[in-house]
Every structure is written in C-alpha cells, then in structure tokens.
Amino acid sequence: MKVSFRLNGETRSIESAPLDRLLDVLRRDLGLTAAKEGCGEGECGACSVFLDGVLVCSCLVPMAQVRGRSVETLEALTRPGAPLHPLQRLLIETDGSQCGFCSPGMIMAGVDYMRRLARGEVEDDHEARLRAIAGNICRCTGYTKIVEAIDRAIEEAGP
Amino acid sequence: MTERAMRLVGNRPPQVQARERVTGEAQYVDDLAIPGLWHGVTLRSPIARGRIVEIEPDPDFDWSRVVLVDARDLPGRNVLPLILDDQPVLAEREIRHPFEPVMLIAAPDRALALEARNRLNLRYEAKPIAVEISDALEARVKVFGEDNVFKQIDIAKGDLEAGFAAATIELERDFWTGPQEQLYMEPQGMIAAWEGDQLVLRGSLQCPYYVQAAARAVFGLEPEQVRVIACELGGGFGGKEEYPSLLAVHAALLARKAGRPVKMVYDRAEDMQATTKRHPSQTRIRAGIDAEGRLTALAVDLVLDGGAYCTLSPVVLSRAVLHAGSAYACPNVAVRGRVVATNTPPNGAFRGFGAPQALFAMETMMDLLARAAGLDPLEMRRRNALRAGDETSTGQVLEQAAAADVLERAAEAADFRARRELYDRPQTGSIRRGIGLSLIMHGCGFTGAGESRLKGRLTLDLDARGEQLLVQVRTGSTDMGQGMRTTFKQLAAEILGLELDEVEVAAQDTALVPDSGPTVASRTLMIVGGLVARAARQALTSLGLEEGAGAEALRLALAGRGRLEIEEVHEPPATLFDEDHYRGQAYPSWGYACTICEVEVDMTTFEPRIVDVVTCQDVGRAIHPGIVEGQIQGGIAQGLGYAAFEEVQMHDGAMVNANFNRYIVPTAMDLPPIRVLLHESGQGAGPFGAKGIGEMPVDGAAPAYVSALAQALRTSFRELPVTPEAIAESFLRPRPGKADA
Ligand code: FES
Ligand code: FES
Numbered sequence: 028m029k030v031s032f033r034l035n036g037e038t039r040s041i042e043s044a045p046l047d048r049l050l051d052v053l054r055r056d057l058g059l060t061a062a063k064e065g066c067g068e069g070e071c072g073a074c075s076v077f078l079d080g081v082l083v084c085s086c087l088v089p090m091a092q093v094r095g096r097s098v099e100t101l102e103a104l105t106r107p108g109a110p111l112h113p114l115q116r117l118l119i120e121t122d123g124s125q126c127g128f129c130s131p132g133m134i135m136a137g138v139d140y141m142r143r144l145a146r147g148e149v150e151d152d153h154e155a156r157l158r159a160i161a162g163n164i165c166r167c168t169g170y171t172k173i174v175e176a177i178d179r180a181i182e183e184a185g186p
Numbered sequence: 187m188t189e190r191a192m193r194l195v196g197n198r199p200p201q202v203q204a205r206e207r208v209t210g211e212a213q214y215v216d217d218l219a220i221p222g223l224w225h226g227v228t229l230r231s232p233i234a235r236g237r238i239v240e241i242e243p244d245p246d247f248d249w250s251r252v253v254l255v256d257a258r259d260l261p262g263r264n265v266l267p268l269i270l271d272d273q274p275v276l277a278e279r280e281i282r283h284p285f286e287p288v289m290l291i292a293a294p295d296r297a298l299a300l301e302a303r304n305r306l307n308l309r310y311e312a313k314p315i316a317v318e319i320s321d322a323l324e325a326r327v328k329v330f331g332e333d334n335v336f337k338q339i340d341i342a343k344g345d346l347e348a349g350f351a352a353a354t355i356e357l358e359r360d361f362w363t364g365p366q367e368q369l370y371m372e373p374q375g376m377i378a379a380w381e382g383d384q385l386v387l388r389g390s391l392q393c394p395y396y397v398q399a400a401a402r403a404v405f406g407l408e409p410e411q412v413r414v415i416a417c418e419l420g421g422g423f424g425g426k427e428e429y430p431s432l433l434a435v436h437a438a439l440l441a442r443k444a445g446r447p448v449k450m451v452y453d454r455a456e457d458m459q460a461t462t463k464r465h466p467s468q469t470r471i472r473a474g475i476d477a478e479g480r481l482t483a484l485a486v487d488l489v490l491d492g493g494a495y496c497t498l499s500p501v502v503l504s505r506a507v508l509h510a511g512s513a514y515a516c517p518n519v520a521v522r523g524r525v526v527a528t529n530t531p532p533n534g535a536f537r538g539f540g541a542p543q544a545l546f547a548m549e550t551m552m553d554l555l556a557r558a559a560g561l562d563p564l565e566m567r568r569r570n571a572l573r574a575g576d577e578t579s580t581g582q583v584l585e586q587a588a589a590a591d592v593l594e595r596a597a598e599a600a601d602f603r604a605r606r607e608l609y610d611r612p613q614t615g616s617i618r619r620g621i622g623l624s625l626i627m628h629g630c631g632f633t634g635a636g637e638s639r640l641k642g643r644l645t646l647d648l649d650a651r652g653e654q655l656l657v658q659v660r661t662g663s664t665d666m667g668q669g670m671r672t673t674f675k676q677l678a679a680e681i682l683g684l685e686l687d688e689v690e691v692a693a694q695d696t697a698l699v700p701d702s703g704p705t706v707a708s709r710t711l712m713i714v715g716g717l718v719a720r721a722a723r724q725a726l727t728s729l730g731l732e733e734g735a736g737a738e739a740l741r742l743a744l745a746g747r748g749r750l751e752i753e754e755v756h757e758p759p760a761t762l763f764d765e766d767h768y769r770g771q772a773y774p775s776w777g778y779a780c781t782i783c784e785v786e787v788d789m790t791t792f793e794p795r796i797v798d799v800v801t802c803q804d805v806g807r808a809i810h811p812g813i814v815e816g817q818i819q820g821g822i823a824q825g826l827g828y829a830a831f832e833e834v835q836m837h838d839g840a841m842v843n844a845n846f847n848r849y850i851v852p853t854a855m856d857l858p859p860i861r862v863l864l865h866e867s868g869q870g871a872g873p874f875g876a877k878g879i880g881e882m883p884v885d886g887a888a889p890a891y892v893s894a895l896a897q898a899l900r901t902s903f904r905e906l907p908v909t910p911e912a913i914a915e916s917f918l919r920p921r922p923g924k925a926d927a
Binding site for chain 2: 054058059060061062063064065066067068070071073100101102104105111115116118119120121122123124125126127128129130131134154157158160161162163164165166167168169170171172173174175
C-alpha cells in the first residue's frame with residue numbers, strides 16, 4: 028500500500044505493508060536511525076517519536092496508522108548549522124549520556140514534557156518530571172544526571 | 187605525580203561522540219547501511235538437556251530462498267575457544283541448555299528468515315536435567331565431568347580453629363543470590379562480511395581481539411585475515427565481553443555460505459534468554475568475633491552456578507573468592523570457592539564479576555554479627571575496616587587503604603548514626619523506615635598474574651609531516667559509555683601540553699589498533715590509561731622535551747624526523763601472585779566504597795521505596811569527574827536493581843520473564859538522586875594515581891539496600907533479589923532459612 032504522511036515537515040509517500048512498524052520504516056527504509064529498538068514491545072522508550080505531536084513508541088505503530096499524519100523524529104531537532112536543542116546540549120554538559128542508546132528516546136520524552144509545559148498542559152513538579160521519563164529505560168546513568176539536564180533545561184526555558 | 191598544576195585532568199570536557207549520541211548520528215551496528223546485506227537468525231533448543239534426533243524442514247516451504255547452516259558447515263573443530271574449549275559453536279547431537287544454538291538461517295529480509303525458522307521442526311529426546319546449584323552438587327545428572335565442578339579455588343590464612351576458639355560470638359549463615367541480566371539497552375548485534383579471504387566483523391562488542399581470536403580458531407585464519415571493528419556501543423557491562431565471539435562466528439558462517447554480508451541482531455527476548463547472566467550463588471559463612479567485635483575467624487564456602495559451559499567462570503570465581511572477606515582485617519581465613527555446571531545457559535561476565543555475590547553475603551553477615559554483638563553497623567565496620575599496613579586474605583599487605591575514610595565521609599554526609607538510631611525506635615505507622623550501609627573493596631584490573639599474561643599494548647603516534655601536528659592514541663580498548671576516548675585524550679593532552687582537540691583516539695578496529703587486552707575488570711583507565719601516560723612521557727623524553735611541552739615545541743622537535751611512534755607494553759612481573767596457593771598481590775590497587783541507602787516500606791502494599799542514596803568511593807584520582815560520577819551512579823542503580831527489582835524467573839533452566847514488562851529494572855521513578863562523594867587519595871596504580879572505577883559501584887548497593895530494609899522491617903534478608911513478594915512473605919509468614927530476625 029502507498030502511505031503518504033508528513034515526516035519532519037516534508038511530505039513523504041512510500042510503499043509499505045499496513046502492518047509494517049513505523050520504527051522499521053524510519054530506520055530501514057528512510058535511513059533515519061536516531062530512534063532505536065531496545066525492546067520492540069513499547070516498554071523501553073528508545074524508539075520514541077512524535078505522531079501528530081503526541082509522543083509514541085514507534086515500535087508499536089503500524090504504518091496503516093501513519094497515513095495522512097505527521098511524524099517528527101529526533102533528526103528534526105538538529106538542523107544543519109542550527110544550535111542543538113537545550114536538552115541535547117545539557118545532556119552533553121551533565122554527562123547524562125553514557126552509551127547514548129537511550130538518549131534519542133530520552134530527549135524526545137524530555138522535549139515532549141517541555142512542550143506540554145509550555146502549552147500549560149502539565150502541573151510541573153519533580154514527580155511530574157520523573158514520570159515524564161519513566162517510560163524510558165536507561166541502564167547506564169542511574170538517571171541522576173539525566174534529571175539534572177531536564178531540570179536545567181526547564182530552568183533555562185524560564186516561566 | 188606531577189608537580190605541575192593540571193590543565194585537563196580533573197576537568198569535565200564534553201565527551202567524545204557525545205554530540206553524535208544526542209543527535210542520533212552515532213552509528214551503532216544496527217544503524218549501518220551495508221548494501222546487499224542479509225539477515226541471520228538462530229534456531230535454538232527448546233529443552234535443557236537431551237539429544238537431537240532430527241531437524242525436519244517443512245517440504246511446503248521454498249528453501250531455495252534462504253541459507254541454512256548447521257555444525258557440518260564448520261571448517262574445523264566445533265569448538266568456541268575460551269578457557270576450557272568445551273562449548274560447541276552449534277549443538278550437533280547433545281543439547282546441554284535451553285536456547286542452545288542448533289542451526290542458523292539467513293535470508294534477504296528478517297521476516298523471511300524468521301518464517302524459515304518456524305518451518306524447521308526440531309525433534310529431540312529429552313534427558314534428566316540439573317538446573318539448581320544443589321542439583322549440580324548432588325551430581326546425579328552429570329553436566330561436566332564426574333562432579334560437575336568446573337573449578338575449585340581455596341584460600342587459607344592463619345589458624346582457623348584457633349580463631350574460632352578466640353571468638354566470643356560465632357555465627358553461621360547461608361546466603362543466596364539469583365541471576366541478573368546485564369540488560370544493555372542495545373541488544374547483541376554483529377555484521378560479518380567476507381572480503382576476499384578476509385573476514386570483516388563489525389559489531390557491538392567490548393573486546394575486538396577476543397572476537398578475532400575466536401574467529402581465527404574456528405576458520406583457521408591468520409590475524410590479518412580477521413578484521414574486527416567495534417561500532418558505537420550501546421552498553422556492555424560485561425555482557426559483550428565473551429558472548430560476541432559466538433555471535434561473530436555464527437554471522438561469519440552464514441555470510442560464508444550465503445556469499446554476502448550477514449547481520450545478526452538479537453531481539454530483546456532472545457538476548458535475555460540466550461546470552462550470559464550474572465552467576466547465581468550460594469554462600470555459607472561461619473564467622474567469629476571477639477568481645478570488641480573484631481573478626482577472629484572467617485570461613486566462607488561459596489558456590490557459583492556456571493551454567494552449561496565453562497566460559498569465563500573460573501575467572502569469575504577467582505574474583506569472588508578474593509572478595510569474600512570484604513574490606514575487613516581478619517587473621518584467620520579459609521575460603522573455598524567452586525563453580526559448578528548446570529543445564530542453564532552459560533553465565534558469564536557482568537560488571538562486578540563475582541564480587542557482588544560474595545560481598546552481599548559478607549556485608550549482610552557483618553550486619554548479623556553487629557546485631558549479635560550489640561553494635562550498630564557503622565561501629566562494627568569501624569572496628570574491622572582494613573587500614574594501611576593490614577593484610578588481605580592472600581597476605582597482600584596494603585600500602586594504602588581508604589576503607590575508614592570512605593566510611594566516615596559517607597556516614598557523615600548521610601547523617602547515618604542519628605537516622606539509624608531514630609529508625610531503631612519503635613515504628614508504628616503505615617510507613618516504616620530504615621537506613622543501612624555497606625563497606626566494600628574492589629580489586630582493580632585483572633586478578634593476579636592475568637596482566638602479565640595479557641601484555642596489553644598501546645601505540646601513540648605523533649606526526650608533524652603535514653600542516654598540523656597529529657597526535658593519535660591507538661588502543662584496542664573500547665568505549666561502551668564509560669568514556670574511554672575522552673579520558674585517554676585528557677591524559678595524552680595533559681602530558682604533552684596539547685588542547686583536547688589536538689589528540690585523537692583511533693577507531694577500535696583491529697586493522698588500526700594493537701591488542702590492549704580486553705575492556706573489562708576496571709582495567710581500562712588504570713592499566714591502558716597508564717600506557718597512554720607512559721607513551722606520552724616516553725615521547726617527550728625521546729624528543730628532549732619537558733612535560734606539558736605544547737604543540738609548537740613538539741612540531742619543532744619532530745621537524746627532523748617528521749613522525750614518532752611509541753609503543754608501550756604492560757608487563758608486570760608474574761611473581762607478585764602465586765596462583766597455585768592464592769598468596770600474594772591479588773590486585774595492583776584496591777578501591778574502597780561505602781554506600782548508604784535509606785528506604786521506606788508501605789506496610790499496606792509492602793512496596794519499598796528508596797528515598798536516599800549516598801556513597802563515598804575511593805577512585806584514586808578522577809580524571810573526568812563527570813564520567814566517574816556517572817559510572818558510580820549507574821553502577822549503584824544496577825546494584826539496587828539487583829537487590830530490589832530484578833528477578834530472573836527460571837523454569838527448567840530457561841528464563842521465562844524475558845521482557846521489560848516482567849523483568850523489572852529501575853526507572854527514573856524508582857531512584858532518588860544518587861549523591862556521590864569522590865575520595866581522591868591519589869594513590870591508585872593508574873595514571874595520576876587513578877584507580878579503576880567501572881565495577882566497584884555495583885558491589886555495595888545491594889547489601890546497603892538490604893540492610894536498610896532489614897532495619898525497617900525488623901528482620902533480615904539473606905537472599906537476592908528481595909522482591910515486594912519476598913517482603914510480604916517474610917512479614918506474613920517468616921520462613922526459616924530465608925529470613926531470620
Ligand atoms: S523499542 Fe519501542 S519501546 Fe522499546
Ligand atoms: S546512556 Fe546507556 S542506556 Fe542510557
């Protein structure tokens with residue numbers, strides 16, 4: 028089947044089976060490999076992307092669900108020549124990325140929280156910040172430095 | 187130690203590849219685009235032990251579209267070489283563990299390969315199995331030799347019976363720990379390609395030269411015919427020490443038969459079921475203390491479950507027995523360690539490497555002894571902590587021992603004594619609280635004579651022939667998130683007087699870098715980093731320059747010859763440790779760590795919550811404090827997972843909860859900020875006095891957590907993990923043997 032959708036701001040039209048996973052189409056067919064496969068079951072968050080602005084696990088999304096919709100991946104956050112997203116920069120500064128395999132998904136989850144915060148959709152507190160990344164498993168850091176990066180990114184963004 | 191003020195050592199520069207990691211540009215093995223690539227999968231044994239009768243391919247399937255490999259496709263012996271050479275590359279007739287690889291299938295796409303696998307019917311005859319340590323010791327089922335013992339090690343010091351005679355209190359207790367899954371976030375993956383008569387292997391692996399050695403042995407190749415490239419690594423923790431050798435050989439067999447590159451990437455379930463885990467253990471400790479609470483005698487009998495094949499188990503056992511006495515002085519010691527064979531998948535390297543099991547038992551025993559003596563856990567450790575000049579169980583006299591320092595600093599930061607007393611008072615509400623501590627030491631680097639055998643190598647290349655001075659560090663050590671590349675750049679740049687971006691670390695590719703020894707055992711910074719420093723100093727000496735000379739001076743000095751290549755080899759004398767009697771210097775440095783954990787338990791649900799973690803760790807010198815803190819926080823998180831969350835459920839030798847849903851690892855909501863105090867004694871055997879820090883943080887987390895839980899619930903736990911179910915059970919139905927007050 029032919030699937031047309033918006034990908035990082037551009038219209039794409041590709042051939043795919045209805046049950047193909049969005050994660051595979053991104054990684055295998057479109058060469059966008061920032062989203063990672065850590066579990067394939069919606070349990071680790073490594074494959075996180077935005078679908079119509081909502082954070083989803085792309086390993087759980089069949090292409091049939093993507094038709095006519097808008098997908099945003101981590102690649103969209105880094106345009107050539109433009110500065111990194113503050114959360115990306117702070118993850119570097121805090122040493123919050125060790126092996127880095129969870130980082131793309133973790134950043135997407137953090138960005139999602141910051142966007143919802145900016146839209147006034149969340150009651151911001153420490154617990155809410157932790158909950159925002161609780162679906163993203165990191166086996167390297169113990170989360171302390173990741174949470175520090177998120178705290179600082181929110182602080183920088185201001186009220 | 188240099189007199190000069192340091193410019194880069196002790197700083198927190200951005201890590202090499204950090205930008206690529208946060209933008210998603212970093213290339214992990216499954217991210218590589220290789221034209222014409224096929225995908226490989228593995229047919230595995232559904233039973234723990236038996237005989238393969240036949241493998242029937244479904245006649246209705248078009249087998250011309252796929253490639254099949256079995257043991258008959260091996261060019262030589264069917265053996266994956268390691269310590270005992272007992273593990274076949276593919277099972278031929280005998281099956282010895284669940285998920286043992288039997289056949290390999292490659293196809294142009296993964297779905298087709300999986301479909302083909304489903305069309306293979308493996309017929310077998312099952313045989314009786316041994317899956318617990320107790321089964322192995324009974325030896326009714328013989329998995330290995332006559333007694334199922336892969337290896338036994340004994341340590342003896344002093345006069346044990348005299349020690350017990352001098353004791354006023356004597357206790358004997360048993361302890362158990364379960365398996366633990368490394369759960370690196372990136373599953374195992376490998377791409378094999380035959381380019382002419384050269385085999386090129388790209389993968390997620392810790393030890394390129396281990397993989398090269400295995401592939402050479404299986405295919406009968408010369409070193410230069412096997413090129414191994416470590417891709418960006420999505421975590422290892424030991425899980426990618428020995429296992430990638432098997433995966434590499436599998437992928438290479440498929441690639442050879444298919445005549446094209448083949449990629450094998452495990453899915454999460456397969457990775458959890460089939461690959462190595464932390465060895466389960468069973469430990470009996472008998473200990474005596476005198477009226478002052480000082481250890482007079484210690485007898486430890488420790489058994490590890492090695493699984494069906496030996497892999498690295500004897501080395502894991504060695505570390506376990508050497509850590510059995512934790513960080514305490516005791517004049518009379520007897521340790522017996524055995525690692526036994528069972529019909530479970532082979533267990534293997536996992537951060538800590540035998541030490542966490544031994545230290546959980548000993549630290550928990552120290553709490554029990556303290557309670558029997560009427561001392562608090564802190565005072566008990568104060569009275570027994572090893573000090574400079576003391577002797578370990580193997581008779582190694584410690585030139586430096588920071589046990590007491592880290593203990594006091596952590597206790598003060600956590601306000602341990604006041605809180606312990608507070609929580610000792612009667613608690614009645616629905617939330618019960620406890621605080622516990624552990625004090626441990628961890629040997630940095632390979633055990634005993636290991637380093638003398640390894641002879642790790644490293645090359646430093648200074649090239650002034652072009653416009654710019656090029657300085658390159660060439661090492662076979664890999665960067666799995668522990669920051670090797672960044673730290674090595676700091677070391678070379680510090681000594682040569684360069685900026686960080688004037689030094690590069692060559693790719694971890696056997697065609698480019700020498701064998702620095704495996705990336706394991708907390709040895710990378712201490713041993714291989716030491717070679718970086720030595721090479722840099724050697725370069726300066728041979729150019730007649732002072733430390734910190736700088737780019738201009740180096741260029742001028744190199745003007746005549748253009749290029750200077752320094753090779754350094756680590757060759758410590760093999761005589762420091764007597765492997766036959768386990769006497770002497772077991773490790774070049776020991777690190778010391780105190781970890782304090784505070785918990786709350788909801789008495790309605792029996793859900794524990796970790797509310798505070800403080801640790802003080804003697805790291806010698808923090809070359810990059812951000813990296814070091816990250817290692818410590820991450821290691822503690824893994825240790826807390828081991829203690830509180832991570833239960834590998836086994837049925838007939840097979841893991842049955844092989845997913846994130848049922849094998850629970852800590853999330854951000856499960857952990858408080860982990861507060862780290864770095865103790866920089868500057869007295870490690872590594873560069874600038876650094877010690878290895880990769881593994882030590884894991885060791886002390888579990889006993890500290892269990893100690894806190896024991897206080898909160900007025901009981902004790904002697905088995906890991908302590909799940910909420912175990913807590914409820916101990917409270918509602920105390921079981922003799924597993925929990926005692
Ligand atoms: S890969 Fe999608 S959630 Fe783990
Ligand atoms: S940095 Fe390795 S999993 Fe998070």
